[in-house]
Amino acid sequence: MPEFFLPFPDEAAFLAWRAGRLPGIADAVRVMAARDGVADPLDGTVGAAGPDPLRGAPRRALQMALRIALRRQGWAHRQDLRLIARTDPAPALHRLGLLSAHGALHPPGRADVLIGDAPGWEEALPALRPGGIVIAPLSASPGAGAWALLARLRAAGFADASLVLVASARHAVAGDAEGLMPLVLATQGVGNAPFPAIAAPAGLPGRLVTLAALPRSGTTLLTALFQVHSRVDALFEPWNGRVLDGPQDATLPRLLAASGIPPDAGRCLFVKETAANLDYAGHLRLLLDRSPLPLERTALVLLRRPAHTFLSEVERRGQWWGDKVPLDARQFGLWCDKYRQALATLIGLLRDHDGALLGFEALAASPATLLPRLAELIGLPVERAQLHYERHLDLRQVRGDMNVQRDPTPISDASVRRRAESEPLVGRLAAGSPHAAWFEAFTALHAAVVQAGLVRLRALPAALLDPLA
Numbered sequence: 001m002p003e004f005f006l007p008f009p010d011e012a013a014f015l016a017w018r019a020g021r022l023p024g025i026a027d028a029v030r031v032m033a034a035r036d037g038v039a040d041p042l043d044g045t046v047g048a049a050g051p052d053p054l055r056g057a058p059r060r061a062l063q064m065a066l067r068i069a070l071r072r073q074g075w076a077h078r079q080d081l082r083l084i085a086r087t088d089p090a091p092a093l094h095r096l097g098l099l100s101a102h103g104a105l106h107p108p109g110r111a112d113v114l115i116g117d118a119p120g121w122e123e124a125l126p127a128l129r130p131g132g133i134v135i136a137p138l139s140a141s142p143g144a145g146a147w148a149l150l151a152r153l154r155a156a157g158f159a160d161a162s163l164v165l166v167a168s169a170r171h172a173v174a175g176d177a178e179g180l181m182p183l184v185l186a187t188q189g190v191g192n193a194p195f196p197a198i199a200a201p202a203g204l205p206g207r208l209v210t211l212a213a214l215p216r217s218g219t220t221l222l223t224a225l226f227q228v229h230s231r232v233d234a235l236f237e238p239w240n241g242r243v244l245d246g247p248q249d250a251t252l253p254r255l256l257a258a259s260g261i262p263p264d265a266g267r268c269l270f271v272k273e274t275a276a277n278l279d280y281a282g283h284l285r286l287l288l289d290r291s292p293l294p295l296e297r298t299a300l301v302l303l304r305r306p307a308h309t310f311l312s313e314v315e316r317r318g319q320w321w322g323d324k325v326p327l328d329a330r331q332f333g334l335w336c337d338k339y340r341q342a343l344a345t346l347i348g349l350l351r352d353h354d355g356a357l358l359g360f361e362a363l364a365a366s367p368a369t370l371l372p373r374l375a376e377l378i379g380l381p382v383e384r385a386q387l388h389y390e391r392h393l394d395l396r397q398v399r400g401d402m403n404v405q406r407d408p409t410p411i412s413d414a415s416v417r418r419r420a421e422s423e424p425l426v427g428r429l430a431a432g433s434p435h436a437a438w439f440e441a442f443t444a445l446h447a448a449v450v451q452a453g454l455v456r457l458r459a460l461p462a463a464l465l466d467p468l469a
Contacts, residue, residue: 002028002169003204003293004180005068007162007195011147014163018178022201025167025179030054033172036265039206041067041171044296044379046266053172061166061173061181062115062135068293069133069185070111072196116184125156130189134158138182140175149184158186162195168293169203170265198293200253203263205233208252208291209378210284211272212346213302214339216312218360220400222302223272224408225371228385228392233261234270236399239280246279250286268380274400275342285349298378299355301346303449306442307426308419310335316402327422329429336435343442344469350457357457359450364413373454387411441467 002025008014033053037046041063112128114121116136125134134153138146146163153161165180166173175181185195209226213219220236227234235255238244243258255271256263275281288299304312310332314325325331349355356377363370367387375382385392390408398405430439445464449455457465 002032002167002202003198003200004165004167005064005196005198005293006165006180007185007197008165009150009162009194014142017165021178023179026054026174026176029167029169029172029174032169036169038172039170039265044206049172054174057173057175057181058137060168060171061183062137064166064168064171064173064293065135065164065183065185066113066133068196069135069187073111073131073187073190112188122152125153128188132188134161134184134186134188136184138163138184140182141178142182146182146184150186153184153186157189159192160190160195161186164195170206170295196290198290200263202253202256203265204252204291204293204295205256205261205263205267205269206265207268207296207298207379208288209268209270209298209300210288211270211300211302212281212284212349213274213304214309214342214346215274215276216309216316217274217302217304218363218401219272219274219302220398220404221411222358222363223270223400224389224393224398224404225367225386225411226268226270227394227397228389229268229380229383230385231266231380232268232270233259234397235259235261235272236397237273237280238271239273239283240276241399244283247283247286250283251290252287255287268378272400275339275346278342278345281342281345281349285345285352288349288353296379297353299350299353300358300374301350301355302358302360303446304360305416305419305446305450306439307423307430308416310426311419311422312415327425327429329432332426332429333433333435336433336439340435340438347457347465347468355457356454357449357460358454359446359452361413361416361450362453364411364416367411370453377454438467 004025006017008017030053033049038049038053039046041060112132114124114128114132114134116122116134121136128134136149142163150161150163162185164183164185165178166183167175167180173181211219211223223234223236226232235243238255238259244250244255249255249258252269256269261269271284271287273280273284288297291297313335314327314331350357358374371386372382388410390410393408395405395408403409430436433439441464445460445468448460448464
């Protein structure tokens with residue numbers, strides 16, 4: 001299923017691409033959209049394609065470009081605003097949550113969006129604040145006028161102005177001449193960093209979920225709950241399991257190819273990785289950063305009570321690998337040293353991708369309550385099999401917790417209650433440690449997350465997050 005979003009800063013780059021372009025893109029998009037339906041670029045809902053699958057493709061191309069441009073700046077999720085992208089017979093600023101003439105009052109926290117679809121639209125350029133976005137449709141085969149427009153936009157403060165070619169089987173977007181729909185995309189006053197590009201002739205999944213955590217936080221169990229979902233392809237620790245190698249593999253096409261998962265716009269890809277190696281968290285971050293098309297994305301971090309996480313890691317290292325690990329101040333200090341930066345990295349990932357935190361203890365205590373909330377956040381219906389995952393789990397795919405891998409058991413908070421008995425010992429180790437303040441702040445964050453069960457990072461007060469940054 002072809003998916004393309006290709007920005008070109010100048011004519012030379014465009015001509016070089018055109019010389020080797022892939023044939024038959026428009027025909028492939030028509031066939032696949034007729035077969036699979038058309039997903040709305042704004043909300044992901046899928047409907048029938050109709051007699052002409054490409055009808056409305058120019059509008060959907062603008063919506064795709066708007067969503068990508070907004071996500072690039074972190075706007076797409078802020079305040080959970082619905083994206084609005086529509087054409088208008090007169091020059092106007094199109095805003096999220098507000099459509100008005102460019103002289104109107106502008107609410108803070110909203111992005112300026114100017115759709116260049118009518119004569120004289122460039123007159124509205126001075127009204128765009130820094131970060132404001134311009135999207136202008138182009139004729140089927142871009143000519144000299146497109147490059148002249150880019151030059152004018154750059155002169156007006158839009159240093160990243162680019163000609164973008166868009167094609168998407170998922171969203172039924174394709175053009176007649178090059179096979180891709182051309183438009184101009186630019187951002188006011190944010191520098192000349194290029195827009196993200198993607199070229200996936202074989203296609204992409206419909207949704208992407210990433211799950212990260214410190215080791216021994218319950219990610220294997222949570223991933224198992226989604227592995228048994230009929231619409232989910234789950235991957236357990238692709239970097240730790242050597243399915244992928246380094247940051248160069250942190251792309252969706254490479255991930256799908258290496259894991260043998262066919263791209264399917266009707267399915268969700270659920271990828272979990274732990275910060276056993278700090279690089280793995282960075283690779284997961286890259287996977288999100290490099291997935292700019294308007295597929296639905298959710299970044300999750302699972303938190304377990306810090307004292308229990310430490311106790312579990314010490315215990316399992318002895319049970320699984322025969323390590324002789326004493327429960328003493330030195331071991332506690334080594335654990336804190338290793339995971340301080342990892343936790344800060346995970347918080348940064350959630351901050352930049354508007355992700356959510358999930359409390360392990362809340363899930364273990366009441367999966368029937370929390371799982372539907374999590375499924376709703378991801379955009380999937382809950383399935384009964386998830387609450388009885390141990391009956392349906394494909395053990396060959398599981399990696400991480402060896403107990404889940406070898407003998408999965410029903411979800412329970414028994415381990416939470418058992419670990420609580422050893423908490424006083426960890427408290428004494430923390431009290432005499434140089435990491436005492438950090439460990440206390442980590443414990444306070446965890447308590448707030450468990451109380452909420454599931455919470456977006458941006459909903460938490462800065463006082464909880466700043467000490468951990």
